[in-house]
Amino acid sequence: MLPSRSSLSRSQIVERLTELLTADQVITDKQQLLEASVDRFRKYTAVHGIYDGPIPAAIVLARSTDDVSRTLAFANEHLINVVPRTGRTATEGGLETIVEDTIVLDGSQLDRILDVDETNMMVTAQCGVPLQRLEDELRVRGLTTGHSPQSKPIAQMGGLVATRSIGQFSTLYGGIEDMVVGLEAVFADGHVARIKNVPRRAAGPDIRHIAIGNEGALCVITEVTVKVFKYQPESLHFQGFLLDEFAAGVEGLRRIVTEGYKPSVCRVYSEEDAAQHFSHFAQGKCVVVVVSEGPAGVARATDDGVAEIFASIPHTPVDPALIATWFGNLNWGQDKIDAEKATMLAEGHLGYTTEVSINWSGVPELYDAVMTRIRTTFPRADDLTMLGAHSSHSYQTGTNLYFVYDYKISCEPRREITEYHEPLNAIIVEEALRLGGSMVHHHGIGKYRTPWTLEEHGTAYPMLAALKTAFDPNGIMNAGTIFPVDAPAAPSAEK
Ligand SMILES: Cc1cc2nc3c(=O)[nH]c(=O)nc-3n(C[C@H](O)[C@H](O)[C@H](O)COP(=O)(O)OP(=O)(O)OC[C@H]3O[C@@H](n4cnc5c(N)ncnc54)[C@H](O)[C@@H]3O)c2cc1C
Secondary structure (H helix, E strand, O other), X not given: OOOOOOOOOXXXXXXXXXXXXXXXXXXXXXXXXXXXXXXXXXXXXXHOOOOOOOOOOEEEEOOOHHHHHHHHHHHHHXXXXXXXXXXXXXXXXXXXXXXXXXXXXXXXXXXXEEEEEOOOOEEEEEOOOEHHHHHHHHHHOOEEOOOOOOOOOOOEHHHHHHOOOOOOOHHHHOOHHHHEEEEEEEEOOOOEEEEOOOOOOOOOOOOHHHHOOOOOOOEEEEEEEEEOEEOOHHHOEEEEEEEOOHHHHHHHHHHHHHOOOOOOEEEEEOHHHHHHHOOOOOOOOEEEEEEEOOOHHHHHHHHHHHHHHHHOOOOEEEOHXXXXXXXXXXXXXXXHHHHHHHHHHHHOEEEEEEEEEEEHHHHHHHHHHHHHHHHHHOOOHHHEEEEEEEEOOEOOOEEEEEEEEEEEOOOOXXXXXXXXXXXXXXXXXXXXXXXXXXXXXXXXXXXXXXXXHHHHHHHHHHHHHHHHHHHOOOOOEOOOOOOOOOOOOOOOOOO
């Protein structure tokens, strides 16, 4: 669908928004607009002050669902592109403003925790509540959401739901899609839809999934209700194993999950990835990390079951205290982001990731295919300082592969994306699709995996395209995200 084109000028848009809301809700500061035109996909150019794309007309700070509704209705009437945002930790270009005079609709001031319901085990929060704050509040009450993405200190509830995020404890608690009970969302015409909180229903298709993972391309999520669980840190068990082969670690994870155990964390790191995460004990080996939790008896039984499985896989055990310490320092707050910026500027060095998923039987081939293709065909392979992968989220049928690549940049900053990031990302995505996997496990399609959206969905793509046509007929919602700008709105089912 082609992006909308407004007939209003930039100054008219700002003037009308100021009338619609209050002046202090409409930001037009040049630097803030520049920074709002990109996300972490362009973290290297941004740190050099390079912003080449269209700059938004204004950032709107929504303070109520009604603010969101009126802003969207105005944008829809005048065909103005809208990019919703909350925590701004997006990594795939979802926050990029590719259309002139976009409105960036910021939900971070919708930041109230509305209700903690300890009987029905759910919590309701506005979209701008940072997950860390929610977790801190819940843990005081002996509860947890069970959601723990690495970006937990910064990411906020709206974005976490809008991207189908997943956390480190996913093997036990699932991804965000398993946690959302109900939500409130506002559509392009300003309509406010509330999906009620019930434990399950069979009242037609599950409409929560129109909002979950929509990446701001269908609606703005203003409020979310998620499940809560008992927080039982006293029964945590940590285990670590050193292995010679990545494939043996993957097989260990497969057996843990398919034999019926539900540790909260089960991961395997390739030797290259392990060397950077566990430099003080990895000894050039692959590392498996498992955390078991829950009621004491369940946690103990899970820990014993994992030990039994690894008893038949040659390994060297790791001191559990080392795994516990590593785990305690895994999350990324503003301090690590600032340190990363300093390194990018001082050393011209950075790291990126691309995460895909595949059924168990395809994991070894996908891993080998990506590593071989990058090493042998990537023209700037000599600049790679690290290339590895880990599997961090496992299911009954398969797992994810999270490829990690660090490189030293030996071209001018502006060309970093096309010389390094895009070709590396493309190799991983293409190999995942070629072998029957999914091109994206949890970061969302954003704007940089849209060249493969049609291939990802195949004959089911018309079902996805129909959502865009139905819920955003004027094409004002986050143009270029999920849906390629030049794709037909409702392509035929032939492929
Ligand atoms: C250091 C780091 C670690 C990360 N670790 C993880 C991880 O472990 N697991 C994981 O899943 N992801 C991870 N991510 C990616 C990112 O944190 C997630 O995608 C997160 O869910 C984004 O939330 P946010 O509030 O920052 O959203 P934003 O960055 O503000 O937005 C993300 C996308 O959602 C849309 N959006 C935002 N708010 C709304 C809303 N209210 N309604 C509709 N659309 C909206 C935006 O338009 C954009 O397309 C990581 C990122 C970083 C930088």
